[in-house]
Amino acid sequence: MEAVLAGRGLHKAFAIPSVRRTTVREHLFGLFARPSWERLEVLSGVTFELRAGETLAILGRNGSGKSTLLRILAGIYTADAGEVERQAPITPILELGVGWNPELDAVDNVYLIGAVMGLARREVRAALDEILAFAELERFANLKLQHYSSGMAARLAYSVAFHAVREVLILDEIFAVGDVRFRARCEERYRQLSRQGCSVLLVTHDMRVVRTFCDRALLLEGGRIAAFGGAAAVADAYIEVVGAPPAPPPGRE
Amino acid sequence: MPLAADRTPFGDLLWTLVRTDFKSRYHASAAGFVWAMLKPLAMFVVLLAVFSFIFAADPDYRLNLIVGLFLWDFFNESTRAGLTALHAKGFLLSKARFPSWVVVVASAANALLTLLVFAVLVVAFLAAAGRAPSPLAIAGFAFYVLNLLAIVIGFSLAASVLFLRYRDLNQIWDLALQAGFFLAPVVYPLGMIPERFHLWLYLWPPTPIIQFSRQVLVAGSAPSARGHLLLAAASVASLAIGVMVFRRHAPRAAEYL
Numbered sequence: 001m002e003a004v005l006a007g008r009g010l011h012k013a014f015a016i017p018s019v020r021r022t023t024v025r026e027h028l029f030g031l032f033a034r035p036s037w038e039r040l041e042v043l044s045g046v047t048f049e050l051r052a053g054e055t056l057a058i059l060g061r062n063g064s065g066k067s068t069l070l071r072i073l074a075g076i077y078t079a080d081a082g083e084v085e086r087q088a089p090i091t092p093i094l095e096l097g098v099g100w101n102p103e104l105d106a107v108d109n110v111y112l113i114g115a116v117m118g119l120a121r122r123e124v125r126a127a128l129d130e131i132l133a134f135a136e137l138e139r140f141a142n143l144k145l146q147h148y149s150s151g152m153a154a155r156l157a158y159s160v161a162f163h164a165v166r167e168v169l170i171l172d173e174i175f176a177v178g179d180v181r182f183r184a185r186c187e188e189r190y191r192q193l194s195r196q197g198c199s200v201l202l203v204t205h206d207m208r209v210v211r212t213f214c215d216r217a218l219l220l221e222g223g224r225i226a227a228f229g230g231a232a233a234v235a236d237a238y239i240e241v242v243g244a245p246p247a248p249p250p251g252r253e
Numbered sequence: 254m255p256l257a258a259d260r261t262p263f264g265d266l267l268w269t270l271v272r273t274d275f276k277s278r279y280h281a282s283a284a285g286f287v288w289a290m291l292k293p294l295a296m297f298v299v300l301l302a303v304f305s306f307i308f309a310a311d312p313d314y315r316l317n318l319i320v321g322l323f324l325w326d327f328f329n330e331s332t333r334a335g336l337t338a339l340h341a342k343g344f345l346l347s348k349a350r351f352p353s354w355v356v357v358v359a360s361a362a363n364a365l366l367t368l369l370v371f372a373v374l375v376v377a378f379l380a381a382a383g384r385a386p387s388p389l390a391i392a393g394f395a396f397y398v399l400n401l402l403a404i405v406i407g408f409s410l411a412a413s414v415l416f417l418r419y420r421d422l423n424q425i426w427d428l429a430l431q432a433g434f435f436l437a438p439v440v441y442p443l444g445m446i447p448e449r450f451h452l453w454l455y456l457w458p459p460t461p462i463i464q465f466s467r468q469v470l471v472a473g474s475a476p477s478a479r480g481h482l483l484l485a486a487a488s489v490a491s492l493a494i495g496v497m498v499f500r501r502h503a504p505r506a507a508e509y510l
Contacts, residue, residue: 111273115265120262
C-alpha cells in the first residue's frame, strides 16, 4: 500500500547545557568558562511508514521520544539526520489545552488556530457554528479563553483540528480529553474520518484505544523502535515493557 | 513537503494575525485604540511644554517636534513588538508549522496603523497652518515611511529569532532605545550639533528618516539624491540581513521556545 507519511532513519538529539545560558549577560560573563553540554539522544534511527487509510499508534513510556517524533513529522522540529517524506497534507494536534491567546474569545482563537492549521477565513466562517457545537461551547463563544477550564480549551482544539483535517491527522493523546460524552463524539468523528480514507498517527497510553481503533502500532523505547507490527501484538509488548518492574540497581542485595 | 498550513491563503494568515493582535491589544474597541494614541500625544504635550521655551527662536519647532516624535514612536513600538513577536506567538509555533515570518511582519501592523493615523493628523495640522504639503512632498514622505518599515522588519526578523536564544535582548534593546531617543534629533534640531558629527548621527536609522521627512513636510525642500540612494541602500541591506538571519535560525525556533 502507498505510504502517505514516512520517516527514514530519523535522528534527533538535544544539547542540554549543564548550566543553561539564555541571556547575553550570561554569555558575556561566561566567556572564560568552557560551556559543558550533555547530549540527550531522543531519537536514534527511527524508520517507519504510515500507509494510506490506516491508523498507526505510537506507544512508549514517558520520555521514549514519542512527542519529539510527532513534532518532527509535523515539521515543527527539524531532524538532525534522516528524512521525512510527506505525500499528503498533515494536520497536527499537539500540546492540547495550552496554546491559546487567553485575551481573545473562543471565536477569535478558532480563527487563529484555524489559520495555522490550513483553513482559509472563509472556511472557518462556514464551519464556525459546527466547530463550537462539536465542542459544546456555543454558549461560551464570546467568553475569553482565560475563563475557560482546561477541558473546555482542549475540546475546542480537537474540534478545530477535526474540521481542519484533510488527509493525515497527527494526534497526541487522543480520546483522553473531556467527559465521556465528548470522547464518544470524538470516536464517532474519528470513525467518520477513517471511512473517508484519512490516515491517522496517534500517541496514546490507552490499550483499549490501540486495540479498538488501530491497525498497526509502533513501540518506541529509548528512541529506537522496539516493536512494529499488528496493533494487538505491539500492545502486549508495550504492557510487558511498562509492567516490568524496574531492574534493581547493580551491586545491591 | 505538503503541510496542511501551507494551504491557508497567505493574506488570510496575515489578516487573522493582525486582527487578533489588534483585538487583544485594544480590547476590541475603538476607545481602546484612541486610548493608545493618547500616550504619544501626551508625550508631545509634555515635550512641547518643556522644549518650546528652549527653542523659542525656532518658529517651526512645534511642527518638527511632532513629525520627529510620531516617527520615533513608530520605530520604538514596532521594533519592541517585532523583537518579541515569535516568543509571543510561541503557542502557535509549537502547534503547527506555518510560515512564521508572517508573524514577525504582522507584529508591525499595530504601530503602522498608529503611524498612518498620525500622518493624516500632521498633514491636516500643516494644512490648517496654511502650509499644506504638495503631493510630491507626501509621496516623498511615503517613500521614507516605506524605508523605515523595511528597516524595522529587517531588524525584527533577525531580533525575533535571536531573542529566543538570548532572553535579555529585549532589556538591552530597551536601553538602546532610551539612548537612541536622544541620539536621533527628535527633541532638538540637528543643526545644534557640530557638522562633523552629523555623519555618525545619520548612521542611526531614525535620524535620516526624521530629517528627510521634516525637510519635505515642514521645510518644503528636497533632500539630496545621494541621501535618498543611501537610505534606500540601508533599507535593502537591513531587510536582506534580517531575512538571512531569520532563514538560518527560524527552522529551529520551536526548539527554543
